[in-house]
Each structure stands twice: as C-alpha cells, then as structure tokens.
Amino acid sequence: MRHLLPAALLLSLLVPVPALANPLGDLFHALFGRHKEVAPVTDPLYLEECGACHFAFPPGLLPSRSWSALMDAAALEDHFGDDATLPEEDRAAIARLLDTASADRSWYKRSIKVRRSIPAGEAPLRISEVPYIKKRHHELTEADWKDNPKVNSMANCNACHRRAERAVFDDDTVKIPR
Ligand code: HEC
Numbered sequence: 070m071r072h073l074l075p076a077a078l079l080l081s082l083l084v085p086v087p088a089l090a091n092p093l094g095d096l097f098h099a100l101f102g103r104h105k106e107v108a109p110v111t112d113p114l115y116l117e118e119c120g121a122c123h124f125a126f127p128p129g130l131l132p133s134r135s136w137s138a139l140m141d142a143a144a145l146e147d148h149f150g151d152d153a154t155l156p157e158e159d160r161a162a163i164a165r166l167l168d169t170a171s172a173d174r175s176w177y178k179r180s181i182k183v184r185r186s187i188p189a190g191e192a193p194l195r196i197s198e199v200p201y202i203k204k205r206h207h208e209l210t211e212a213d214w215k216d217n218p219k220v221n222s223m224a225n226c227n228a229c230h231r232r233a234e235r236a237v238f239d240d241d242t243v244k245i246p247r
Pocket residue numbers: 118119120121122123126139148149151152153163194195196197198222223224225
C-alpha cells in the first residue's frame with residue numbers, strides 16, 4: 070500500500086493519455102477498483118440535446134474516433150435517418166465534451182473494455198455494435214428486444230437497464246420489460 074501510491078503518481082505522469090480531465094483521480098479509482106462502471110453524464114447541454122430523442126448515452130461507451138464521426142456537422146444532418154443538427158457553438162461544445170470523456174480517455178472499467186474490444190481501424194457509430202457490448206448481450210433473442218414493443222431497439226439501453234441514467238449497467242440492475 071505504502072509503495073503503491075507513489076508508484077501510481079509516477080505512472081500517471083508517464084502514461085501517454087494527454088487529455089484526461091483528472092488523471093490522478095481516474096488512475097486512483099482504476100487502481101482501487103471504485104470505477105467499475107462508466108462515468109455518468111452531468112453536462113446539462115449534452116443531456117438536453119443528446120437526450121431529446123433517446124437515452125443520453127454515456128460518452129465512455131465509444132472511442133473518440135466514433136464520437137467525432139457522429140458529431141461531424143454533415144453527419145448530424147442525417148443521424149440514423151433523423152436530423153440532429155445543432156447550432157455550431159453547441160455542436161462544437163458537445164463534440165469537445167464527448168472527446169474528453171470518451172472510452173479512450175477514461176479509466177472506468179467498462180470504458181477500458183469498450184476500447185480494447187474495438188479493432189484499431191474501426192469506428193463503430195453504434196454502442197450496441199461495440200464488440201464488448203454485443204458480447205454481453207449474446208444471450209438475448211429478438212423476442213427480448215426487436216419484437217418487444219417495450220424495447221424495439223438495442224439502442225434503448227434504459228428500457229432494460231434500470232439505472233442506465235446513472236451509467237450503471239451491472240446485471241443485477243437489469244430487467245427486460247414484458
Ligand atoms: C432528432 C432525434 C435525435 C437527436 C436530437 C439525437 N439522436 Fe442519436 N439517434 C437518433 C435515432 C433515431 C437513433 C437510432 C436509434 C435506434 O436505432 O433505435 C440514434 C442513435 C444514436 C446512437 C447509436 C445508439 C446505438 O448504440 O445503437 C448514438 C451513439 C447517438 N444516437 C448519439 C447521439 C448524440 C451524441 C446526440 C447529440 C448530439 C444525439 N444522438 C441526438 C435520434 C436522435
């Protein structure tokens with residue numbers, strides 16, 4: 070214990086993760102296991118704009134390259150068939166926030182699993198298509214989501230994960246609605 074903390078401090082200075090909002094705090098939590106989930110979202114602009122049509126997905130569930138593809142101004146005009154255009158200032162602010170809190174820059178356990186599961190050249194646009202997330206749902210059948218009128222889409226995380234708004238996804242907080 071006495072040797073671990075100085076080692077952690079030193080390591081956090083050496084690890085090449087440039088844009089961590091709070092490298093020491095994040096590393097501390099990663100080492101001592103409190104950050105088991107994903108960082109929750111609290112930014113009011115993000116919650117309002119990106120939570121208007123669906124659950125406001127925690128940024129730590131996709132890598133930076135996925136968020137920048139999603140947040141491209143032209144891409145937002147055709148966002149999964151919807152127009153999700155934003156005023157330029159808001160678009161830039163949200164893009165920045167997503168980049169800073171993405172899976173690449175987080176020490177939360179699920180973010181680490183997300184980023185490790187995605188091959189380097191790929192930038193999935195759907196969290197539900199991230200290999201780690203897909204694997205955790207391999208036991209579900211279409212009757213659980215696609216043909217379930219209370220769910221419809223795997224993007225509807227909060228239909229089944231009752232604490233999704235707090236970025237908690239562990240299996241004892243899941244209940245498939247019937
Ligand atoms: C006008 C409505 C609308 C707004 C506003 C909107 N989205 Fe979406 N978004 C959608 C639709 C529709 C889908 C596809 C949902 C589905 O397949 O069930 C989607 C899907 C997504 C997905 C993929 C989910 C998955 O894992 O399948 C991500 C990520 C996403 N949106 C991020 C955002 C972000 C970030 C913002 C804010 C900039 C945003 N959305 C704003 C309509 C919207």
